[in-house]
Amino acid sequence: MSDILKGAVLPAPTEPLDALASPLLAPESTAARPMWLKALEAVAALLGASITLLLFTGVLSRYILSSPIVWLDEVVSLQFLWLAMIGSVIAVYRNEHLRLGVFVDMLPEKLREYVHGFALMAMAAVLIALIPPALEYVQEEWHITTPAMEIRNSFRVSALLFGIVGMLAMVLGFAGRTVRMQPLILGAVLVAIVAATCWGLSPQLAKLGTVNVLIFMVGFVALSLLSGVPIAFCFAAGTISYLAFSSQVPLMVVIGRMDEGISSLVLISVPIFVLLGCVLDATGMGKAIVDFLASLLGHVKAGMSYVLLGSLFIVSGISGSKVSDMATVAPALFPEMKRRGQKQGDMVALLATGAAMADTVPPSIVLIVLGAVAGVSIAGLFNAGFVVAMVLLTTLMVLARWKARHEDMRGAKRAPMNLVGKLLLVAGPALVLPFLIRSLVGEGIATATEVSTVAVLYAMVVGHLMYGGLNARKIYHMLVDTAALSGTVLLVLGAASAMAWAITQSGVVQQLSHALTTLPGGVFAFMAVTILVFVVLGCLLEGLPAVLLLAPIMFPIAKTLGIHDVHYAMVVVCAMNVGLMMPPVGIGFYIACKIGGAKPDEVIGAIWSYLVALIVGVIVIAAVPWISTVAL
Numbered sequence: 001m002s003d004i005l006k007g008a009v010l011p012a013p014t015e016p017l018d019a020l021a022s023p024l025l026a027p028e029s030t031a032a033r034p035m036w037l038k039a040l041e042a043v044a045a046l047l048g049a050s051i052t053l054l055l056f057t058g059v060l061s062r063y064i065l066s067s068p069i070v071w072l073d074e075v076v077s078l079q080f081l082w083l084a085m086i087g088s089v090i091a092v093y094r095n096e097h098l099r100l101g102v103f104v105d106m107l108p109e110k111l112r113e114y115v116h117g118f119a120l121m122a123m124a125a126v127l128i129a130l131i132p133p134a135l136e137y138v139q140e141e142w143h144i145t146t147p148a149m150e151i152r153n154s155f156r157v158s159a160l161l162f163g164i165v166g167m168l169a170m171v172l173g174f175a176g177r178t179v180r181m182q183p184l185i186l187g188a189v190l191v192a193i194v195a196a197t198c199w200g201l202s203p204q205l206a207k208l209g210t211v212n213v214l215i216f217m218v219g220f221v222a223l224s225l226l227s228g229v230p231i232a233f234c235f236a237a238g239t240i241s242y243l244a245f246s247s248q249v250p251l252m253v254v255i256g257r258m259d260e261g262i263s264s265l266v267l268i269s270v271p272i273f274v275l276l277g278c279v280l281d282a283t284g285m286g287k288a289i290v291d292f293l294a295s296l297l298g299h300v301k302a303g304m305s306y307v308l309l310g311s312l313f314i315v316s317g318i319s320g321s322k323v324s325d326m327a328t329v330a331p332a333l334f335p336e337m338k339r340r341g342q343k344q345g346d347m348v349a350l351l352a353t354g355a356a357m358a359d360t361v362p363p364s365i366v367l368i369v370l371g372a373v374a375g376v377s378i379a380g381l382f383n384a385g386f387v388v389a390m391v392l393l394t395t396l397m398v399l400a401r402w403k404a405r406h407e408d409m410r411g412a413k414r415a416p417m418n419l420v421g422k423l424l425l426v427a428g429p430a431l432v433l434p435f436l437i438r439s440l441v442g443e444g445i446a447t448a449t450e451v452s453t454v455a456v457l458y459a460m461v462v463g464h465l466m467y468g469g470l471n472a473r474k475i476y477h478m479l480v481d482t483a484a485l486s487g488t489v490l491l492v493l494g495a496a497s498a499m500a501w502a503i504t505q506s507g508v509v510q511q512l513s514h515a516l517t518t519l520p521g522g523v524f525a526f527m528a529v530t531i532l533v534f535v536v537l538g539c540l541l542e543g544l545p546a547v548l549l550l551a552p553i554m555f556p557i558a559k560t561l562g563i564h565d566v567h568y569a570m571v572v573v574c575a576m577n578v579g580l581m582m583p584p585v586g587i588g589f590y591i592a593c594k595i596g597g598a599k600p601d602e603v604i605g606a607i608w609s610y611l612v613a614l615i616v617g618v619i620v621i622a623a624v625p626w627i628s629t630v631a632l
Contacts, residue, residue, distance in 0.1 A: 037093060040086055040166075044483035045476050047083040051076055052272055056453040059446060071148040073265060078156040080268050081259070085163025087271075087487025090480070092170040097230035097488050100540065102585055104228040117183030119229045120175045121191045126236045127168040129244070133251040134161040137259070140252070157259055163491075198245040205246040213508050216242035217499065231545050232488075235495035239502050249505075254498045261497025261548075262490045265449060266372040271486035272452035273363045276459055278478035282470055283463030285430035286315045286328035292427035294333070295415035302397075302404035304337045308347075309354045309396055313389060314434060316358035322588060326355050326595045334596065340407050344598045345606035350400060352592035352603075353610040356577035357392040357617075360385035363437050363452065366547065366573055369493065374551040379441050380566045383631040386438065388570045388621055395617040399609060429462045496548035503553065513557045523561050527622040530554065530568070531575045531615075538579020539586045546576055567628040574618045582611060 058072045091097050104115055138161055141153040175184055198205065205212055217238045224234040236254070243249045280286050290311045297303040297310070311329045316322075330351055337347050359366055362382035371378035437455050440446040446454065464470040503509060519525040533554075537546035551572070558568040580588035583604045593600050621627050 037090075041090060041480045041483075044083060044086045044090060045479035047079050047086070048271060048275065048479040048482055051079050051083065051268065052275070052453050052456055054079075055268070055272070055450060056457055059450045059454060063445065074146045074149050074151065076268060077263060077265060078151070080265075080271075081156055081263055082159040082162075083271065083483055084262050084487055084490040085159040085166075087483035087485070088163050088491045089166035089170060089487070091484040091488045091491075092167045093174075094484055096484055097232060098492060098545070098587075099228055099230040100225050100585070100587070101228050102590075103226050113179060114183045114186060115227055117175075117179050117187035118190055119187070119224075119227045120171055120179060121184065121187035122224055122227065122229050122237060123171050123233050124168060124175070124188075125191045125195070126233050126240060127164050127171065129240050129251065130164050130236070130255065131161070131168070133253075133255045134164050136252050137161075137255040156263075157255075160255055160259060198241060202245045208246070210506050210508050210511070212242055212246040213503060213506050216246070217503060221499075225540065232491040232495040235492070235499045235545070235549070239495070239499045242502055242506075253501075257498035257501045258494035261373075261494040264372045266368065266378065266447075267490065267493070269363070269368050269449040269452040270365055270489060271482050272449075272456055273365055273368070274485050275478060275482040276363070276452065276456050278481060279456060279459045279463055279470070280315070281328060282474055282478065283459065283467040285433075285459065285463050285467055286311070286325075287332055288423070288427040288430050288467065289314050290329055290332045292420070292423040292431075294336075295420045295423050298336070299414040301407050302401045304333055304340065304342075305350055305400035305404060306397060308333050308337070308350060309357070309393055309400070312351075312354040312358040313361060313393055314431065316355075316361040316364070316389075322355040322359060322591075325358060326351055326592055330595050342404075342407070343602075343606065344596070345602040345604075346403065348592055348596035348598045348603045349607035349610045350396070351596055352581045352589055352607060353396060353614055355592065356581045356588065356614060357389055357396055359577045360389045360392075360570060360573055361434070362386070362441065363455070364573075365489070366576075367569070369489075370547050370551060370569055370573065373493075373497070373548055374555045374565065374569065376555075376565045376569050378447075380632050381569055382438055382441050384566050384570055384628045387627055387631050388574065391621055391627055392574065392614060392617040395613040395620075396610065399613045403609075426466070429466055433459060492545050493548050496545055497552075500549055500552040509553050509556075512553065513560065516557050517560055523563060524623075526558070526561055526563075527571060530558075530571060531618060531622060534572055534575035535579040535582065535615075538576040539582050540579075546579075547572060564625055564629055566632060567625045570628040571618065571622045574614075574621060578611060578614050578618060581607070583607065 054072055054076055058069050062068045088097075104112055104119075107115060138154050138158050141157045144153040145151060146153065205215070208215075220241050221234045221238040224237050225231065229237070239254055240251060243251060243254065290307065293307045293310050293314075294304070297306045300306070308329055311333070312325050315325050315328055330347075334347055338344070362385050364381075364385060367381040367385055368378060370376065371381050433455060436458070437451055440451045440454065460470060460475075516526055516529065519529070521528075533550070534546060537550065540546075554572070555565060555568065559565065577588075580586050581592065583589045583600065589603070589607070590600060593603055596603075
């Protein structure tokens with residue numbers, strides 16, 4: 001295979017890909033980790049393993065033995081909320097919560113420390129404000145018992161209180177160890193002044209009506225976001241401030257909405273598909289797919305670009321994670337692409353936009369979350385995602401072929417058919433997996449949650465037997481990593497759910513709905529606004545939070561205009577992914593640069609043509625509903 005690729009495989013990046021900016025919380029070394037944290041990681045790993053095995057047992061019992069386990073959903077739901085909140089605490093320790101650090105990093109080092117101090121104190125203030133309503137919520141839920149096992153619901157929702165207190169302890173501990181006292185005191189004073197001012201002005205604020213949405217939901221959230229506060233805490237800060245200072249609604253509603261946003265059984269597939277991505281990386285299943293495609297197409301002009309895009313398309317159908325996809329594909333292909341004369345900036349630009357293209361290929365975590373939040377059929381989203389991704393893939397391939405018109409093809413040889421056959425045999429079990437996922441969900445044999453467990457266990461067994469790379473220690477670390485990453489995603493989901501509810505109750509949605517449904521141009525104008533809004537918010541809010549925040553608001557408007565929900569979902573996700581990769585703010589752009597080993601300055605000039613190709617594809621998808629609905 002090395003004769004075909006003409007380059008050694010580069011090591012995958014080992015440092016955290018989310019720590020693109022100076023860390024808000026600087027984690028200690030692995031050796032210095034306290035025993036209580038190790039115990040917490042062990043509990044998270046045990047919960048992740050238990051959920052996976054229980055769900056798989058449920059699949060076997062229902063479809064093979066025709067005997068569903070009636071108590072299974074209750075036990076899994078309890079474990080899932082605890083997994084999410086423990087993962088959130090671990091993610092705070094690891095500095096893995098999603099945040100926008102671009103603007104903070106532009107500041108002088110001395111000023112940056114004061115901004116960090118403010119951000120830490122803002123996080124602490126949010127968590128302190130949530131403790132009393134979380135405790136009240138636990139007490140209220142004591143009166144509710146589950147139907148099958150008659151477990152008091154307080155045992156499940158106490159995970160929220162545990163997570164809030166745990167994150168507060170983590171934030172305060174790191175604040176004391178990593179930031180000087182003066183910036184912390186100044187940050188605390190500033191937060192206290194803002195809170196006291198709003199409290200004193202609350203009678204006047206209550207009279208402003210929907211203007212408060214701009215003050216708190218936009219102003220406070222934007223200020224927190226620019227200060228480097230993690231996105232989940234930004235949403236929570238805006239919601240808490242809005243309810244506390246301009247309404248009579250008790251803050252326990254925030255905890256209730258967070259619980260509702262996190263606890264949907266559909267979302268249990270999120271950590272399991274994250275685990276699937278970890279298995280993919282550890283076993284090298286993705287690398288086998290890349291090698292096969294390279295032997296098949298590597299000898300033609302623009303062939304390595306086709307291989308990169310095709311690999312992202314297929315591998316995305318296994319991992320569900322853009323970061324995992326890029327880290328799998330780039331090291332295997334970049335050496336040969338560079339030898340053929342492609343510039344580093346062009347390669348990373350193609351990598352970034354290819355990952356954006358592939359995000360609609362199931363098992364896309366974004367599609368799963370969107371389906372849960374907006375009430376859209378996940379099976380329908382999975383079926384439509386393949387076709388939509390093919391449209392975007394075509395636009396990128398056409399541009400890649402044009403750019404490769406001067407490519408140096410000397411030394412590029414067609415791989416012998418016996419080698420192609422051998423690589424196909426090696427890659428075969430991995431190639432089966434995305435089609436297995438799609439067919440099980442599309443045919444209604446298994447739900448998105450159930451199929452995720454089938455996929456994980458299949459990948460573990462086949463990956464270990466055919467590709468190696470798995471052992472008990474690796475599986476344990478993958479389970480802990482899964483808990484931390486899932487905690488970050490689900491905490492954002494919970495905070496966004498609370499914020500979306502507050503915005504809806506304010507009456508802004510009704511005004512917005514009237515404005516958007518009466519736009520000149522009707523459906524086409526609404527689609528144009530949708531694309532623009534989600535591209536911009538995809539830049540600022542790391543994509544997924546934008547979907548979580550606006551989906552409950554925008555989907556009812558789309559339904560009023562007669563737009564098919566799956567069609568609208570495809571437009572939303574594609575536009576969001578364009579924003580995610582758009583410089584100078586899009587976080588996905590910087591992750592691609594980090595994985596590809598290029599400076600952002602090298603890539604900015606090259607990526608715009610690829611982004612234009614993606615936008616053309618998004619416009620075509622928006623204008624032709626048939627593309628999204630033909631596979632339904």
